[in-house]
Amino acid sequence: MTMRGLSAFPITPTDAAGRPLPADLRRLILRLARAGVDSIGVLGSTGGYAYLEADQRREVLETALDAAGGRVPVIAGVGALRSDTSAALARHAADAGATGLLLAPMSYTPLTEDEVFGHFETVAGASDLPICIYNNPSTTHFTFSPALIARLASLPTVTAVKMPLPAGGDFAGQIAALRADLPPDFAIGYSGDWGCPDALLNHADGWFSVAAGLWPDQTLTLACAARAGDRPETARWQARFQPMWDLFQAHGSLRVVHACARLMDLTDAQPPRPILPLPDALTPRLRAAMHALDD
Amino acid sequence: MTMRGLSAFPITPTDAAGRPLPADLRRLILRLARAGVDSIGVLGSTGGYAYLEADQRREVLETALDAAGGRVPVIAGVGALRSDTSAALARHAADAGATGLLLAPMSYTPLTEDEVFGHFETVAGASDLPICIYNNPSTTHFTFSPALIARLASLPTVTAVKMPLPAGGDFAGQIAALRADLPPDFAIGYSGDWGCPDALLNHADGWFSVAAGLWPDQTLTLACAARAGDRPETARWQARFQPMWDLFQAHGSLRVVHACARLMDLTDAQPPRPILPLPDALTPRLRAAMHALDD
Structure with a gap:
């Protein structure tokens, strides 16, 4: 159930040395819990998990769980280059009270399908938490074949996949093709x-x-609106979000939401270097895109 | 000078928990120093730098420097996802006595050219050691444009580039194009x-x-033979190496050299999981490829 509906992925605010800022994170989590999103995904790509040490990641998850206070399920990103690191983070997440795991096959040396399967098997063996396959080739540099997703779904706790947008935009075709080889309750989501x-x-x-x-x-x-199949309302809100989507696509959502969080006075955090903050020249466009979302 | 000629990149032998095995590393380094390669590159992609903690990387470099004993220059890989991590490793490498740095722009969130330039500027500011740009899109997921290489060469300690093989095999054309925009003493090497x-x-x-x-x-x-322009001798040795090159291309050189080092009784180390050791079924092919290199 955790892997369905709207999962909100906040940034992890950090100081100039890359250390998490727990008060700022708490502020972000409280807004999400109050809004009643279906789940909160901490330590996703947007949460900068790849740039944090393992002990910092444990601290971030504990802060988020405490702030969420059981009101909203919390999914923990446990991706790492090493299988033992991911497995240890999965054990910690289970002990700390997370509701699910998001597992990205981070890679440096390009991985084979058997290696990625073994990685998931190792992490699945470390806890009973449901695992969402994180399929995002632009960051992990690994592309899941439909056959590998089906093979991973044979692991009892692998219950969901987070897919990248299909190149041609054919969601119906891609979802039907995936469902054909997956258990009926397997969740297919997108980022x-x-x-x-x-x-x-x-x-x-x-x-x-x-x-x-x-x-x-x-x-x-x-x-x-979209889940209810209300196309006019969906289109109306898509139009309001369009300036923000344009910024996400042009500059990367991580850079954009860091800049917006600063403009919203939620944190002073910047993205981890070498990632650069957006130039000040973009501030009017950011403000306009945020204004389009105001009531 | 360090970045010219033949630079040998050994594996970093590690135990099942990923901890470096100093005695095994020393054995590998001694063989390279005795052979008289032009330099030793520790903690490159083959040296598994991406899978080691910062303190393990410092230990590996110190072991290698001690084993090389000043007989052969040692180049240290200082790539990391965070600029401050790479800068700290560069400072350590300078203090420990490395002769040069190899800097890979590891990435998770895809990086812009300005971000990679800033990353190199930060690391260049951390020591006086010469820096070789590590251009290997298959592992770092960043591709250097010729213009960015030229811009980086304006940093006084950035003196070399390690290029991937050109897609069409036109080395002469690529080298001439690069040299046109680079200082005359800038070294262009390949992996x-x-x-x-x-x-x-x-x-x-x-x-x-x-x-x-x-x-x-x-x-x-x-x-x-190749540097001397001796084409018949180059071709003769290329033929002897061909079975090994076929294995490198089919299975990735990291997996192949780990398997060969075991067969050569130099170490029992395996690659870091999720990377899997080569299946035993390949052992006869590995032995044949090694035998082709025997005198």
Whole structure:
């Protein structure tokens, strides 16, 4: 159940030395819990998990769980280059009270399908938590074949996949093809915010959303309209989000939501170097895109 | 000077928990120092830098420097996802006595050219050691444009580049195009062992070699023939290496040299999981490829 609906992925605010800022994270999590998103995904790509040490990641998850206070399920990103690191993080997440795991096959040396299967098997063996396959070739540099997703679904706790947007936009075709080889209760969700309302209109199970990490109410409204099949309302909200989607696509959502969180006075955090903050010249466009989401 | 000629990149032997095995590493380094390669590159991709903690990386470099004993220059890989991590490793490498740095722009969130430039500027500011740009899109997921290489060469300590093999095999054309925008003493080297003798025949300055990490004498003979422009001798040695190059290309050189180092009784180390050891069924092919290199 955890891996369905709107999952909000906040940034992990950090100081200039890369250390998490727990008070700022708590502020972000409280906004999401109050808005009532279906789940909160901490330590996803937007949460900068790849740039944090293992002990910092444990601290971030504990802070988020405490702030969420059981009101909203929390999914923990446990991706790492080494299988033993991911397995240890999975054990910690289970002990700490997370509801599910998001597992990205981070890679440096390009991985084979057997290696990625072994990685998931190792992490699945470390806890009883449900695992969502994180399929995002642009960051992990590994592309899951439909056959590998089906093979991974044979592991009893692998119950969901987070897919990138299909190149041609054919959600219905891709979802039907995936479902044909997956257990009936396996959840198929998407990331890439600009395309996800269309995924929900086509009966995807979930939207893993960067925007929901900062604008949970507006994203929930859009997600609800799309899940209900209300195309006019979906189109109306998509139009309001369009300036933000344009910024996400041009500059990367991680850079954009860091800049917006600063403009919203939620944190002073910057992305981890070498990632650069957006130039000040973009501030008017950021403000306009945020204004389009105001009531 | 350090970044020219044949640079040998050994594996970093580790135990099942990923901890470096100093005695095994020392054994590998001694073989390279005795053979007289032009430099030793520790903590490159083959050295598994991406899978080691910062303190393990410092330990590995210190072990290698001690084993090399000043007889052969040692280049230290200082790539990391965070700029501050790479800068700290660069400072340590300078203090410990490394002769040069190899800097890979590891990435998770895809990086812009300005971000990679800033990353190199930060690391260059951390020590006086010469820096070789590590251009290997298959592992770092960043591709350097010729313009960015030229811009980086404006940093006084950025003095070399390690290039991937050109897609069409036109070394002469690529080297000429690069040299046109680079300082005259800037070193252009290649990795991708099977193509590097051809690069040297076309006056590349260096060969960053995985094979040289295990078979330094044979690789030196091939490199010397190619640098001298001796095409028949180069072709003869390329034919002897061909079975090994086929294995490198089919299975990835990291997996192959780990398997060979075990067969050579140099270490019991396996690659870091999720990377899997090669299946036993390949052992006869590995032995045949090694036998082809015997005198």
